[in-house]
Amino acid sequence: MADEKTLYVTKPTRSTLFMRTFLPFQIWRFVVINLKMIGIIRRGHRTGGRG
Amino acid sequence: MSRVVVLGAGIAGHTAAAFARKWLGSEHTVTVVSPRPDYNWVPSNIWVGVGLMKPAQVTIPLAPVYERAGIEFVQAAAREIHPDGDRDHPTPYVVVEPAGGAATELPYDFLLNATGPELRFDKTEGLGPDGGHSLSVCLPGHAAAAAAALAEEVERMRRGERRRFLVGVGHGTCTCEGAAFEYIVNLEFELRARGVRDRAEITWITNEYELGDFGMGGMYLKRAGYITPSSIFNASLFAERGIDWITRAHVQKVEPDRVLYETLDGAQGEQGFDFAMLLPPFSGVGLRAFDRDGGDITERLFLANQFMRVDADYTAKPYEDWKASDWPRTYQSPEYDNIFAAGIAFAPPHAISRPHMSPNGTLIAPAPPRTGMPSATIAKAVARSIVDMIGGATAPTHTASMAELGAACVASAGSNPFTGTAASMTVFPIVPDFERYPVYGRDQDRTFGEIGLAGHWIKILLHHLFLYKARLRPGWRMIPE
Numbered sequence: 001m002a003d004e005k006t007l008y009v010t011k012p013t014r015s016t017l018f019m020r021t022f023l024p025f026q027i028w029r030f031v032v033i034n035l036k037m038i039g040i041i042r043r044g045h046r047t048g049g050r051g
Numbered sequence: 052m053s054r055v056v057v058l059g060a061g062i063a064g065h066t067a068a069a070f071a072r073k074w075l076g077s078e079h080t081v082t083v084v085s086p087r088p089d090y091n092w093v094p095s096n097i098w099v100g101v102g103l104m105k106p107a108q109v110t111i112p113l114a115p116v117y118e119r120a121g122i123e124f125v126q127a128a129a130r131e132i133h134p135d136g137d138r139d140h141p142t143p144y145v146v147v148e149p150a151g152g153a154a155t156e157l158p159y160d161f162l163l164n165a166t167g168p169e170l171r172f173d174k175t176e177g178l179g180p181d182g183g184h185s186l187s188v189c190l191p192g193h194a195a196a197a198a199a200a201l202a203e204e205v206e207r208m209r210r211g212e213r214r215r216f217l218v219g220v221g222h223g224t225c226t227c228e229g230a231a232f233e234y235i236v237n238l239e240f241e242l243r244a245r246g247v248r249d250r251a252e253i254t255w256i257t258n259e260y261e262l263g264d265f266g267m268g269g270m271y272l273k274r275a276g277y278i279t280p281s282s283i284f285n286a287s288l289f290a291e292r293g294i295d296w297i298t299r300a301h302v303q304k305v306e307p308d309r310v311l312y313e314t315l316d317g318a319q320g321e322q323g324f325d326f327a328m329l330l331p332p333f334s335g336v337g338l339r340a341f342d343r344d345g346g347d348i349t350e351r352l353f354l355a356n357q358f359m360r361v362d363a364d365y366t367a368k369p370y371e372d373w374k375a376s377d378w379p380r381t382y383q384s385p386e387y388d389n390i391f392a393a394g395i396a397f398a399p400p401h402a403i404s405r406p407h408m409s410p411n412g413t414l415i416a417p418a419p420p421r422t423g424m425p426s427a428t429i430a431k432a433v434a435r436s437i438v439d440m441i442g443g444a445t446a447p448t449h450t451a452s453m454a455e456l457g458a459a460c461v462a463s464a465g466s467n468p469f470t471g472t473a474a475s476m477t478v479f480p481i482v483p484d485f486e487r488y489p490v491y492g493r494d495q496d497r498t499f500g501e502i503g504l505a506g507h508w509i510k511i512l513l514h515h516l517f518l519y520k521a522r523l524r525p526g527w528r529m530i531p532e
Contacts, residue, residue, distance in 0.1 A: 009290040010286070011287055036459075041459065043479065
């Protein structure tokens with residue numbers, strides 16, 4: 001990959017990479033992400049309702 | 052007694068047929084017409100494409116599901132719509148053609164066109180798995196062929212060879228960049244898992260103006276005290292995984308070992324490959340429409356790209372004048388009250404991403420995605436409107452504008468229960484509304500994204516939940532779209 005290109009790209013730190021697969025944190029994120037998605041679905045059902 | 056005919060058994064058609072059947076009394080009929088015998092949970096095709104699943108794990112036979120649900124199933128391709136009937140009888144009908152059989156007429160009272168896309172590999176010379184030089188994951192069979200080719204490449208690398216992988220889109224007007232994105236990061240993950248990553252050179256080629264556009268104008272995410280464009284996150288992931296990228300590209304030709312492409316600045320480029328997975332552009336499936344006298348009225352029902360006209364504002368106007376209100380709400384044909392379209396089959400009023408043209412006049416801009424969650428939500432709203440109109444309503448009763456709906460999306464970035472990751476994203480609304488949400492076009496509190504193992508678990512959960520739902524097993528209606 002061209003070094004020039006990667007010089008100007010944001011890259012994750014070691015702790016960021018670690019947290020992406022750190023089980024206790026990811027179990028928490030599983031709950032949070034699901035709640036966020038349910039919120040979007042509920043809102044979609046409200047706005048996508050009766051015309 | 053009313054006859055509801057649904058053309059197509061993809062996410063939109065299958066969802067609409069299932070809900071219509073559930074909501075209608077037994078005196079009414081629901082018929083699904085599809086050329087293929089199976090339902091395909093398309094989002095999981097990428098896992099077939101890297102050899103982690105078999106086609107049978109992402110498909111279900113439709114006939115037994117429909118028999119149990121009381122839905123008639125006609126395995127045939129829809130060819131013609133006769134919305135006024137013909138000289139002999141005024142009943143509207145569609146002409147359907149089974150493989151190897153004679154065309155037959157299927158009368159309807161309400162018609163839903165959910166035929167999905169025609170895969171237009173022919174738009175780029177040499178593109179596609181059938182007679183071309185590139186692979187695809189659009190269909191389970193395509194994905195299985197990609198997995199077999201990948202296995203061969205892995206064997207070569209195990210013998211010490213270096214191999215070049217090219218993944219992305221094969222035309223300047225493609226959509227579904229998100230699916231190609233999932234494929235490239237899964238491919239990279241699998242090459243690492245199989246111990247050959249150091250012998251692979253992986254390149255992304257896309258028609259997006261910036262990485263992370265995905266045909267929806269990208270996203271802006273609130274993270275760490277900044278509002279950051281999705282291009283930053285996409286580039287970061289590629290840099291982390293050692294994936295190179297070519298943006299703003301229109302692939303002109305695919306040769307056995309290289310693609311030739313044009314970029315927005317008018318420059319010509321080429322990229323060599325040993326393995327290329329390039330998605331095709333889409334069009335409608337080419338349905339024709341005829342009036343009572345047999346006159347061709349296709350142009351009244353469809354745009355030139357063969358997608359169906361619905362209640363959108365199709366007036367040609369510059370990007371600056373695009374509005375959220377241009378997008379359809381009821382998906383009813385403006386010509387016929389009893390015809391609707393849902394999913395990829397409806398014609399969007401314009402793109403979502405800002406369009407760009409090269410100095411040579413080549414349009415290089417992603418087409419708008421309308422798959423997955425919005426596709427099913429639209430289909431359910433249309434089914435409700437049809438059921439209500441059968442019950443006496445004079446107009447569609449339910450709406451599902453993509454400019455008013457949010458979407459949740461999980462893009463796999465590697466499949467493993469402990470080391471896999473996926474990007475989980477929500478956007479609200481799907482089509483930016485710059486009048487309601489100035490600057491970014493979306494509600495920043497409801498537009499979010501993050502990558503992690505939790506996303507992978509959700510992706511696996513969705514795979515099983517949606518296949519369960521597609522089988523119309525007990526409680527299927529409890530699973531949201």
